[in-house]
Amino acid sequence: MRDFDFRRARSVAEAVGCLRDGSDSKLIAGGQSLLASMKLGLMAPERLVDLGGIAELREGRALGGGELWLGAMQTHGMLARDPLLRSTIPGLAALAGHIADEQVRGMGTIGGSMANADPAACWPAGLLALGAVLHTDRREIPIDDFLTGLFGTALEPDEILCGIRVRKPRRMVYRKFEQAASRFALVGVAVAELDDGAVRVALTGTSQGAVRLPAFEQALARRLSPDSLRGLAVDEALMSSDVHAPADYRAHLAAVMARRAVASISGE
Ligand SMILES: Cc1cc2nc3c(=O)[nH]c(=O)nc-3n(C[C@H](O)[C@H](O)[C@H](O)COP(=O)(O)OP(=O)(O)OC[C@H]3O[C@@H](n4cnc5c(N)ncnc54)[C@H](O)[C@@H]3O)c2cc1C
Incomplete structure (x- = not known):
């Protein structure tokens, strides 16, 4: 890995300043994705700007009206254990608890994951x-x-993700089929029924990052039951294909995981 400078920012403004001062700087949060890229030589920034010293980015809190604030530097492990998240959106706390292993959950952050x-x-x-x-x-x-x-x-390039605002749904679940070594999702499906009754379905493991599945959402809006998904398929052209799994397998798995996710929140 090439040598680099390291700066521990004390405020968001200081970190933004570092990104704007003309140096080749890169933010580092938990380092779980960035450092691997640097070790592989895929990235070689001149300076890393560490967000770990900015206390406000580590804070989560209730905002009122059923909304939560999740700080960008909250780790997966913090969020998996957080009593507020566990009681407000248990499906999201469970998602955090199934990311990778204890070590990655102790370092990796929600903000780093979303920015990546x-x-x-x-x-x-x-x-x-x-x-x-x-x-x-x-x-x-x-x-x-x-x-x-x-x-x-x-x-x-000079923008910092500070936090995420999320509203308590009526119900929400995430189900993934894990890649055995890393626990990354070969395919993962999240289903939420929001407080206004809208149903949203999101899929990870695609060639386009996380995407919504409108046909699945429309079917579930009529009735939130695994039966509503009968006959619905995920287009294999949408899915990733790599050494871990080909696209047609992932597409088949996506429909299966969607039915399992719906079964678990509908109780059917
Ligand atoms: C073995 C292993 C298994 C894993 N398994 C899973 C899994 O099962 N599920 C899963 O979801 N993830 C998994 N991950 C990824 C893990 O969740 C990482 O924590 C995450 O992808 C990156 O978060 P980080 O805090 O480490 O970010 P970093 O690696 O520090 O940064 C990632 C990128 O985001 C940018 N960035 C970071 N924070 C901010 C910010 N606040 N604002 C703007 N840009 C920012 C950085 O500049 C960098 O480009 C796994 C990782 C490993 C190593």
Whole structure:
């Protein structure tokens, strides 16, 4: 790995300043994706700007009106254990608890995962199903506009994701079929019935990052039952294909996981 400078920012403003001062800087959160890319030589920034010293990014809280604030630097492990998240959106706390292993959950952050937008990641599907809103140092971005494709987000190069606002749904669940070694999702499906009755279905494991499944949503809006999904398929052209699984297998699995997810929240 090439040598690099390291700066521990004390505020969001200081971190933004580092990204704008003309140096080749990259933010580091938990480092669980970034450091692997650097070790593989896929990335070689001159300076890492660490967000770990910014206390406000580690805070989560209730906002009132059934909404929660999840700080960008909250780790998967913190969120899996968080009593507030577990009681308000247990399906999201369970998603966090099934990411990777204890070590990755202790370091990896929700903000790093969303900024990275890995097509096999779990948070993008869970938060897409919930219709979350992402807050940066300068604006609010609805998740439907935030995720822009494979490893793609609406973040500008000098923009920092500060936290995520999410509303308590009537019910929500995430089910994934894990890649055995890493526990990344070969396929993961999140289903949420929101407080206004709308049903959202989001899929991870595709070639375009996390996406919604409109046909599945329409069928479940009529009746939230696994029977409503009979005959519905996921287009294999949508799915990733790699050494772990071909696209047709993933597409088949996606429909199976969707039925299992719906069965678990409908009790059928
Ligand atoms: C073995 C292994 C197994 C894993 N299994 C899973 C799994 O099952 N499910 C899953 O979802 N994920 C999994 N992951 C990924 C893990 O969740 C990472 O934590 C996550 O992808 C990146 O988070 P991070 O905090 O480590 O970010 P980093 O690696 O530090 O950063 C990732 C990228 O995001 C940018 N960034 C970070 N924070 C911000 C911010 N606040 N604002 C703007 N940009 C930012 C960085 O500049 C970088 O480009 C796994 C990782 C490993 C190593």
